[in-house]
Amino acid sequence: MKKFLLNKIQNIAPDRVLLNEPMSKHTTFGIGGPAACFIYPEREHLKQLLKIADNHSIPIFFMGSGSNLLVSDEGFDGIVVSFSKSLKKLVFRKGNCFTCESGVMLGHLVKEVSKRDISGMEGLVGVPGTLGGALVMNAGAYGKEISNLFESATVLTLQGDEKNYNKNEINFSYRYSTFPKDEILIEADFKGNKGNSENIKLEKLDASKKRKSSQPLKFRSAGSIFKNPSDLMAAGYLIDKTNLKSEKSGDAEISKKHANWIINKGGARASDVVKLIKLARFKVMNQFNIELQLEIKLLGFDDKTIEELSGNNIV
Ligand SMILES: Cc1cc2nc3c(=O)[nH]c(=O)nc-3n(C[C@H](O)[C@H](O)[C@H](O)COP(=O)(O)OP(=O)(O)OC[C@H]3O[C@@H](n4cnc5c(N)ncnc54)[C@H](O)[C@@H]3O)c2cc1C
Numbered sequence: 001m002k003k004f005l006l007n008k009i010q011n012i013a014p015d016r017v018l019l020n021e022p023m024s025k026h027t028t029f030g031i032g033g034p035a036a037c038f039i040y041p042e043r044e045h046l047k048q049l050l051k052i053a054d055n056h057s058i059p060i061f062f063m064g065s066g067s068n069l070l071v072s073d074e075g076f077d078g079i080v081v082s083f084s085k086s087l088k089k090l091v092f093r094k095g096n097c098f099t100c101e102s103g104v105m106l107g108h109l110v111k112e113v114s115k116r117d118i119s120g121m122e123g124l125v126g127v128p129g130t131l132g133g134a135l136v137m138n139a140g141a142y143g144k145e146i147s148n149l150f151e152s153a154t155v156l157t158l159q160g161d162e163k164n165y166n167k168n169e170i171n172f173s174y175r176y177s178t179f180p181k182d183e184i185l186i187e188a189d190f191k192g193n194k195g196n197s198e199n200i201k202l203e204k205l206d207a208s209k210k211r212k213s214s215q216p217l218k219f220r221s222a223g224s225i226f227k228n229p230s231d232l233m234a235a236g237y238l239i240d241k242t243n244l245k246s247e248k249s250g251d252a253e254i255s256k257k258h259a260n261w262i263i264n265k266g267g268a269r270a271s272d273v274v275k276l277i278k279l280a281r282f283k284v285m286n287q288f289n290i291e292l293q294l295e296i297k298l299l300g301f302d303d304k305t306i307e308e309l310s311g312n313n314i315v
Contacts, residue, residue, distance in 0.1 A: 001036040001077060005056055009037050009079065012048050016040045023071040023299070026063070026082060028128060030220040031270050032071025033300065035080040042086045043186065047160040053079055054158055061299055062184050064102070064130030068137055068222055072300035073270045080299075083132050087186065092116060096192040097151070102132030102185050106139070106146075114204060119195025120149045122203035126211045128223075132185045138172045142207045147172035149190040155183040162186075175227055175295050216255040219263035225277060226260055226292040235284075235292055236260035242283035249275040274301075277309050 010017045017039045023032030041049055053060045059078030063069060066082075087103035096118045100109055106129050110121045123144035127134065131146075138147045152166045163183070171178045179185060211217070226235035239245075239259035247254045252272035255261040262276050281292050294310050301309075 001058060005052065005058060006037055008052050009039065009049065012052075013039070013041060013045045016042075016045070021080075023066070023075060023080070026080075026084075027066035027069050027071055027222070028220060029066075029070060029222045029268075029273070030264050031073075031268055031273065032069075033073045033075030033270075035076045035078070037079045038082065039079060040082050040085040046081075046156055046184070049079070049081070050156070050158055050160045060158070062132075063299075064133030065105070065128065067128040068133060068295070069297050069299060070222060070270055070273055072298075072305075074300055076300040081184075083130055087132075089187070096194055097189065098192075099187055099189050100131045101187045102130060104131045105129070106131060106134050110204075113192060114197075114200050117195050117197045117200065118192035119200055119203075120144060120192045121146070122200055123207045125204045125207050131188065135188055136177055136179050136185060137175055138177050140175070142203075142210060145172065147177065149192050151189040151191050153179070153188040154186045155179070156186055158182050214258055216257040216261055216263050219255070219265060221255075221261050221263045222296045224260045224295050225262055226280070227295045228260075229290050229292070233290075234260070238284045238288055238290060238292070239280050242280070242287050244276075244280055244283060247276060247279065249273075252276055254280065270301075274305065274309065281309075 006019055017037060019037060020034045021038035022034050024030050060081060061076060061078060062081045065084040083103035087101035089101040090104050090109065090112060092098045106124060106127050109131060110125050113121050121144060123142035124139060124146065127139050127141055134146050138145055150167055152164060155163050157163060228234045236259040244254045245256045245259050250268055250272035251265045252268035253263050253265055254276055255263050262273050284290055284292050298306055
C-alpha cells in the first residue's frame with residue numbers, strides 16, 4: 001500500500017494503527033503474514049477510515065478476534081479492521097433484552113447473560129471470539145445458536161451509511177448468516193428467556209466438560225475447520241475414517257483428539273494448514289463422495305487457492 005495512504009490512515013487514530021503487522025499475532029491459529037495496515041478503531045473513526053478505503057480502492061477486511069480465520073503466509077495488502085479492543089458496550093434492559101456492541105467478547109457476554117438468569121446462550125460457553133464474529137458466523141454449540149436470541153442489528157455500509165436489520169430480514173442457518181459481506185456489524189439487540197439459574201449453571205458446566213473432553217484445547221487452532229455435512233454426519237467422523245488423524249505438514253497437524261481440528265504445534269505456516277485441508281477434502285471425497293465445506297474464513301489467499309479449498313462454497 002502506498003506510503004501516503006498509510007499516513008492518511010495513521011492520522012485518523014495514530015495510537016490505534018499498526019503498520020506491516022503480523023496477523024499471526026491476531027489469530028487464534030497464531031498463523032498469518034503481515035497486514036499492510038491493522039487498526040483497532042472506535043466507532044467515531046470508522047466513517048473516515050471507510051472514506052479513505054473507498055476513495056483509493058483499498059481492500060478492507062473486518063474481523064473480531066480472529067478465532068475463525070486462516071490468514072495466508074503472504075498476509076494482506078490492505079486494511080484489517082479489528083473490533084477486539086473497541087465497541088465494548090453491553091446494556092441490559094427490561095424483559096431479558098440486551099444490546100451488545102460488536103467488540104464484546106462472547107465469553108463476557110455469556111457470563112453477564114447467565115448472571116441475570118437469561119437462558120439461551122449456555123452452550124456457547126468456551127467459544128472464543130467477539131459478538132460480531134459470532135453473529136455473522138451464527139456461532140453455536142450443543143444445541144444453542146446465537147441467532148436464537150437475535151432481534152435486530154445496526155451495520156455500517158462501506159460508504160459509511162448506517163442501516164438497521166430486524167430479525168425477519170436476516171436468515172441464519174448452520175454457521176451462516178445473510179448479513180451482507182460488505183457491511184460492518186456495529187451492534188445487535190437480543191431477547192432471551194427467563195431461565196432457572198441452577199439449570200443455566202448445569203448446562204454451562206456440561207458444555208464445558210464436553211468441550212474439554214473432545215477438543216484439543218491445549219494447542220492453537222481455529223476450532224472446527226469444516227462444517228458438518230449434515231446433522232447426522234460429522235466432518236470429524238469422515239476425516240477420522242480416512243485415517244488422517246495425526247497427519248502432519250510442518251508444525252500443523254490434524255488433531256488426534258478431534259479430526260476436524262487442525263492444530264498449530266508451534267511454527268505452523270498457512271501453507272501447512274492449506275496442505276492438510278486439501279488432503280482431508282481429497283480423501284473424504286474419494287472415500288465418501290462428499291465435498292467438505294470450510295467453516296473457517298480465509299484472508300489473503302489467491303482466487304485459485306480459495307477455490308481449491310472451498311469448492312463450490314466460496315467463503
Ligand atoms: C478453540 C476454539 C473453539 C471454537 N468453538 C466453536 C464452537 O463451539 N462453535 C462455533 O460456532 N465456533 C467455534 N469456534 C470458531 C469461532 O470462535 C467463532 O466462529 C467465533 O464466533 C468467531 O468470532 P471472531 O470474533 O473471532 O471472528 P473472526 O474470526 O475475527 O471473523 C470471523 C468472520 O466474521 C466476520 N466478522 C467479524 N466481526 C465482524 C463485524 N463486526 N462485522 C462484519 N463481519 C465481521 C469476519 O470478516 C470473518 O468473516 C471456535 C474457535 C476456537 C479457536
